[in-house]
Amino acid sequence: MGLESQFMTFMKVVIPIYLAAFVVYMLSVLRGRSVPDVVLAVDCMSFDVAAFMAILAVYFRSTFLVTGAIVLALWAYLLDVYVAKHLAEGEVGA
Amino acid sequence: MSLGSVLFYIGMAMIFVGAVCDVFGALGMLRFPNFYVRLHAATVGTIGGAVVPLFGVAILALGANFLPHRYAIAGASTITALIILLVAPAGSTALAYAAHRSGAVEWRPGVDHLKERKEMDKSAEGCRDD
Numbered sequence: 001m002g003l004e005s006q007f008m009t010f011m012k013v014v015i016p017i018y019l020a021a022f023v024v025y026m027l028s029v030l031r032g033r034s035v036p037d038v039v040l041a042v043d044c045m046s047f048d049v050a051a052f053m054a055i056l057a058v059y060f061r062s063t064f065l066v067t068g069a070i071v072l073a074l075w076a077y078l079l080d081v082y083v084a085k086h087l088a089e090g091e092v093g094a
Numbered sequence: 095m096s097l098g099s100v101l102f103y104i105g106m107a108m109i110f111v112g113a114v115c116d117v118f119g120a121l122g123m124l125r126f127p128n129f130y131v132r133l134h135a136a137t138v139g140t141i142g143g144a145v146v147p148l149f150g151v152a153i154l155a156l157g158a159n160f161l162p163h164r165y166a167i168a169g170a171s172t173i174t175a176l177i178i179l180l181v182a183p184a185g186s187t188a189l190a191y192a193a194h195r196s197g198a199v200e201w202r203p204g205v206d207h208l209k210e211r212k213e214m215d216k217s218a219e220g221c222r223d224d
Contacts, residue, residue, distance in 0.1 A: 054151040
């Protein structure tokens with residue numbers, strides 16, 4: 001069995017695990033216990049979606065999906081910092 | 095077994111470890127009792143669930159001879175992994191600091207050394223004014 005067909009079989013196992021993790025993260029986002037909790041869950045989910053996009057880039061053989069992952073990771077960090085600034089100082093100014 | 099297939103299998107193992115860490119991080123995020131404990135689950139979810147599989151994709155792409163542009167995919171996933179490795183702890187720390195300072199989360203700690211320290215500093219400043 002070649003490497004490619006092994007990878008495709010492996011993806012049939014791994015993709016459902018990742019999707020299950022996203023669903024569980026989504027549950028804790030929708031539960032909405034407090035603002036930092038929701039932001040933390042969205043943050044984790046964004047980083048994991050970025051990793052999943054890199055895996056899909058190998059699956060679909062496309063380089064462009066990985067460049068999207070870089071932007072997504074930075075965007076999640078931006079969300080963290082803005083919300084933290086808003087909670088600590090009460091504003092998002094300089 | 096060639097070097098390429100060894101790299102390929104190492105990458106596959108890292109992707110699988112990442113998937114398992116991802117599930118456990120998500121379950122911890124759902125089930126842990128308060129925000130500061132959930133930060134630990136967030137670390138499992140980001141470092142174990144995102145950085146490890148991204149390095150895994152990079153190693154796998156280096157070994158995958160069926161993949162077009164495999165060096166581009168490997169390089170971009172390494173960069174993404176390094177960005178997340180630097181950025182995720184910084185973001186969690188900022189969020190924890192802001193949550194403690196604004197009192198936005200409910201928790202019943204046994205001890206809160208940061209709060210005690212702040213009160214001590216405040217009373218020391220009061221003494222200096224006298």
